[in-house]
Amino acid sequence: MIATIGFYVFAVILLASATMVVTARNPVHSVLFLILAFFNAAALFLIAGAEFLAMILIIVYVGAVAVLFLFVVMMLDVNFAELREGVQRYAPVGLVVGLILLFELGLVLTGWHFAPSAAEIRMSPTPTALSNTAALGNVLYTRYIFLFQLAGLILLVAMIGAIVLTHRERGTARRQRIGRQNARQPEETLAMLNVALGAGIDEIGILRPLPDPAPVGAESHALPHAAEPH
Amino acid sequence: MADFFLHTIVGLIILTFLKALALIVPLLILVAYLTYAERKVLAAVQLRKGPNVVGWFGLLQPFADALKMIFKETIIPAGANRVLFVLAPMITFGLAILAWAVIPVNDGWGIADINVGILYLFAISSLGVYGIIIAGWASNSKYAFLGALRSAAQMVSYEVSMGFVMVSVLLCVGSLNLNDIVLAQRNIWFFIPLFPMFIVFFVSTLAETNRSPFDLPEGESEIVAGFFVEYSAMAFALFYLGEYANMILMSALTTILFLGGWLGPFGWTWLPGPIWFILKILFCLFVFLWVRATFPRYRYDQLMRLGWKVFLPASLGWLVLTAGVLLATGWVPHVSS
Numbered sequence: 236m237i238a239t240i241g242f243y244v245f246a247v248i249l250l251a252s253a254t255m256v257v258t259a260r261n262p263v264h265s266v267l268f269l270i271l272a273f274f275n276a277a278a279l280f281l282i283a284g285a286e287f288l289a290m291i292l293i294i295v296y297v298g299a300v301a302v303l304f305l306f307v308v309m310m311l312d313v314n315f316a317e318l319r320e321g322v323q324r325y326a327p328v329g330l331v332v333g334l335i336l337l338f339e340l341g342l343v344l345t346g347w348h349f350a351p352s353a354a355e356i357r358m359s360p361t362p363t364a365l366s367n368t369a370a371l372g373n374v375l376y377t378r379y380i381f382l383f384q385l386a387g388l389i390l391l392v393a394m395i396g397a398i399v400l401t402h403r404e405r406g407t408a409r410r411q412r413i414g415r416q417n418a419r420q421p422e423e424t425l426a427m428l429n430v431a432l433g434a435g436i437d438e439i440g441i442l443r444p445l446p447d448p449a450p451v452g453a454e455s456h457a458l459p460h461a462a463e464p465h
Numbered sequence: 466m467a468d469f470f471l472h473t474i475v476g477l478i479i480l481t482f483l484k485a486l487a488l489i490v491p492l493l494i495l496v497a498y499l500t501y502a503e504r505k506v507l508a509a510v511q512l513r514k515g516p517n518v519v520g521w522f523g524l525l526q527p528f529a530d531a532l533k534m535i536f537k538e539t540i541i542p543a544g545a546n547r548v549l550f551v552l553a554p555m556i557t558f559g560l561a562i563l564a565w566a567v568i569p570v571n572d573g574w575g576i577a578d579i580n581v582g583i584l585y586l587f588a589i590s591s592l593g594v595y596g597i598i599i600a601g602w603a604s605n606s607k608y609a610f611l612g613a614l615r616s617a618a619q620m621v622s623y624e625v626s627m628g629f630v631m632v633s634v635l636l637c638v639g640s641l642n643l644n645d646i647v648l649a650q651r652n653i654w655f656f657i658p659l660f661p662m663f664i665v666f667f668v669s670t671l672a673e674t675n676r677s678p679f680d681l682p683e684g685e686s687e688i689v690a691g692f693f694v695e696y697s698a699m700a701f702a703l704f705y706l707g708e709y710a711n712m713i714l715m716s717a718l719t720t721i722l723f724l725g726g727w728l729g730p731f732g733w734t735w736l737p738g739p740i741w742f743i744l745k746i747l748f749c750l751f752v753f754l755w756v757r758a759t760f761p762r763y764r765y766d767q768l769m770r771l772g773w774k775v776f777l778p779a780s781l782g783w784l785v786l787t788a789g790v791l792l793a794t795g796w797v798p799h800v801s802s
Binding site: 237263267270286287290291293294297298299302303305306309366367368411413 | 602624770
């Protein structure tokens with residue numbers, strides 16, 4: 236009985252917050268409602284007995300993806316008045332697209348026939364003796380290992396692509412090379428001098444040591460005297 | 466009576482409530498005295514006396530501070546987003562308390578003994594960043610926002626290596642249940658075979674709780690107090706309590722993953738399990754304070770370098786090594802449940 240009540244409570248909040256994601260005026264509020272929606276979806280997973288998926292949903296989506304969303308949305312300079320004007324103009328188009336989608340979904344769902352035994356298989360996906368996580372792992376890492384690896388590979392390629400597209404080498408940036416700093420010996424940087432009374436080191440022609448010649452390519456734009464602080 | 470508590474819905478609710486109370490009250494007292502301990506330890510390291518006026522040896526100082534905070538005025542800045550501004554400290558503190566639902570203080574003593582306990586803890590600790598981001602944004606202040614941005618980047622970065630460390634522990638256990646994780650350490654505590662990961666994990670918890678030397682989100686010398694500049698009175702106190710509760714939580718997590726939870730060293734049982742557990746937590750907390758008194762604050766690019774270029778490859782490499790050793794020696798734990 237508690238599970239049923241819980242299901243309806245979480246489902247109602249989920250739908251309400253999903254609506255708020257679209258209708259909220261402030262984009263930051265939208266993202267926060269999205270997070271609330273994720274939470275309620277996780278709760279629904281829990282009620283369905285899929286505790287591993289529920290936790291992964293929170294860790295991946297709420298803990299990482301939504302943080303970045305929030306990050307980006309907060310940095311944006313959004314003009315709310317302009318945004319609202321756009322909503323009024325494009326609302327009819329959006330409505331038409333939505334109605335077409337709804338109609339198509341309706342067609343698919345009404346035309347769908349379930350095999351008689353399909354429902355039973357769906358209702359008990361996990362073997363009774365095994366915990367949820369172990370059962371998932373048994374399937375994912377045996378029968379579907381190649382698909383799993385492929386998904387990982389696609390994500391890796393997407394990540395590298397994003398880095399390549401956005402990474403821009405600015406020659407003026409000064410970087411700390413910790414290995415070189417640690418490897419440096421006192422003899423390379425310190426010189427003991429007997430300076431004549433009243434003469435500065437400038438006058439006897441000793442300047443601070445120049446940086447190593449920059450490696451070809453990476454730092455070719457570096458200014459000659461913009462040395463790392465020694 | 467026992468029948469009422471164990472077999473009726475109302476009884477179960479009351480029982481869970483009482484259990485939660487039995488955990489939260491000592492936890493809050495520990496939080497209060499952790500602030501006192503921090504001041505005393507810092508004072509001892511710096512050859513000062515620390516709080517010694519209110520009560521014997523200053524023991525009533527935390528309560529004096531709490532009373533002071535309660536009687537201060539709550540100020541909400543004019544440009545702030547009121548709802549989120551008030552919500553942020555509640556989220557921070559609430560999450561720090563929420564995570565304790567699954568911590569087993571003794572064999573089977575967790576309030577909720579769930580199969581994915583470690584994932585639950587990881588999820589809750591990764592949510593902690595929201596309190597900070599929301600606070601920084603809702604304050605409508607540049608210092609607060611800078612602090613929030615720093616904190617978001619920092620916590621997301623260090624979570625990755627923390628996750629890999631947890632996975633290498635889980636490989637040795639074969640279960641996500643916190644109880645099983647502790648019981649798997651009956652023969653040897655994991656900090657001995659996984660020592661490098663223990664260090665990585667502990668340093669990552671320092672970063673995750675925004676403690677010094679990684680307290681850049683607060684960085685009082687650069688951005689005043691970071692994400693909670695605009696907060697006053699009880700809201701400010703909630704952030705503070707949340708930070709200390711998080712420290713205790715992370716110490717408990719380190720204890721469970723690496724220091725054998727409630728198990729005594731050398732198989733000793735002359736102290737009950739919860740006492741061992743608390744002693745280990747106190748040890749971890751002392752190291753937290755010791756680190757604060759010893760190390761200067763990291764520069765921001767060094768912090769990011771440490772997280773992404775040192776800890777991430779190290780924990781990933783060690784994960785592969787652990788898996789390889791387990792497979793080669795045939796020590797892969799049997800997944801039963």
